[in-house]
Structures are given as C-alpha cells and as structure tokens.
Amino acid sequence: xKREIVLKVNGESYQVYVSPEKMLLDVIREDLQxxxxxxxxxxxxxxxxxxxxxxxxxxxxxxxxxxAVGREIVTIEGVGGLEGLHPIQxxxxxxxxxxxxxxxxxxxxxxxxxxxxxxxxTEEEVRKALAGNxxxxxxxxxxxxxxxxxxxxxxxSPELREKLSQSQEFGAKTVGR
Numbered sequence: 001x002k003r004e005i006v007l008k009v010n011g012e013s014y015q016v017y018v019s020p021e022k023m024l025l026d027v028i029r030e031d032l033q034x035x036x037x038x039x040x041x042x043x044x045x046x047x048x049x050x051x052x053x054x055x056x057x058x059x060x061x062x063x064x065x066x067x068a069v070g071r072e073i074v075t076i077e078g079v080g081g082l083e084g085l086h087p088i089q090x091x092x093x094x095x096x097x098x099x100x101x102x103x104x105x106x107x108x109x110x111x112x113x114x115x116x117x118x119x120x121x122t123e124e125e126v127r128k129a130l131a132g133n134x135x136x137x138x139x140x141x142x143x144x145x146x147x148x149x150x151x152x153x154x155x156x157s158p159e160l161r162e163k164l165s166q167s168q169e170f171g172a173k174t175v176g177r
Contacts, residue, residue, distance in 0.1 A: 005069050009034070010078030016065070024068050025049045025060035028075055036076035036105050047133030050106035051075050057113045059132070076105035079112060087153060087160065088112055091146035099137035107133045111147045119154040119161050
C-alpha cells in the first residue's frame with residue numbers, strides 16, 4: 001500500500017506516494033523524473049546511483065525512500081546549474097576523465113562530498129573516497145587528477161569554496177498520486 005511522504009531533493013520539497021519497499025533511487029528516477037542518477041548494480045557496489053544525503057555520499061539503491069524523509073538529498077541535477085557546470089564537472093571534462101559518462105554523476109557527487117568536507121585532500125584520500133565508484137572506461141588517473149585540480153582551485157580561492165557549498169531553497173511539489 002502506497003503512503004505519502006515528503007522528500008527534500010535539490011532544495012525542493014516533493015510529496016510522493018510510494019510503497020514502503022521502494023528505494024530512493026527509484027523514487028528519484030521514476031517519480032521525480034531526475035534521471036541523472038544512474039541505476040547500475042542495484043547492490044551498492046558500483047556508485048552509479050550516488051547522491052548526497054545530508055552532505056554525505058550514499059548509494060541510493062540501498063536506501064529506502066522512507067528512510068530519506070527529513071533528510072536533505074542532492075542529486076547530480078542539484079550540482080551546477082543554468083550558470084554552467086560545477087567546477088568538478090568542468091575539471092573532469094578538461095582532464096579527459098569522461099568517456100561514456102555513465103559513472104560520472106556518481107563520481108561528481110562523491111568528489112563534491114569529499115571537497116565540501118576536506119577542500120585539501122591528499123591524492124590517497126581522493127582515491128579512497130572514489131573507491132566505491134566504478135568506471136570501466138577511463139581508469140582513475142584522470143579522474144583523480146581532475147579532483148586534485150579542483151582542490152587546488154579551492155585552496156587558491158576561498159570564494160570558490162563558499163560558492164560550491166551553497167544550496168538553494170524552493171517550494172513544494174506533489175508527484176505520483
């Protein structure tokens with residue numbers, strides 16, 4: 001039996017009607033139509049479905065939608081915007097770290113969480129943070145280089161760090177009755 005819940009995703013509140021066993025990934029993709037978050041292994045192993053929950057990366061395929069109530073969820077659609085790409089996205093492109101792109105949203109979300117919590121990580125810390133994000137195309141050298149480049153940009157510009165951590169507030173929407 002479906003029940004009404006309210007999820008806060010990318011600064012907007014959404015009323016959705018979901019069954020208790022529905023995963024956050026499926027609500028994001030199917031009910032909210034935010035398809036940037038990818039469905040990969042559905043077992044929490046590949047990182048393609050990574051979103052931020054209260055600022056921490058989680059595999060949305062492993063989180064029940066009911067467990068996300070009252071939490072702040074950010075998907076790849078909540079990163080960057082009409083003004084342009086997020087610096088992490090720009091760096092991945094500039095470093096040639098994007099090929100098929102399937103893993104890219106999860107990598108961006110994981111890298112964002114890392115840089116938000118530690119703007120000056122070591123290369124080893126970047127590799128450790130990204131260990132749960134699988135990429136079959138690029139290898140990880142260029143991905144790590146891109147994240148380290150953004151870290152350098154942040155350390156050289158405190159204004160950039162502040163800008164990257166800001167979020168927007170929006171109104172409520174009802175979805176999926």
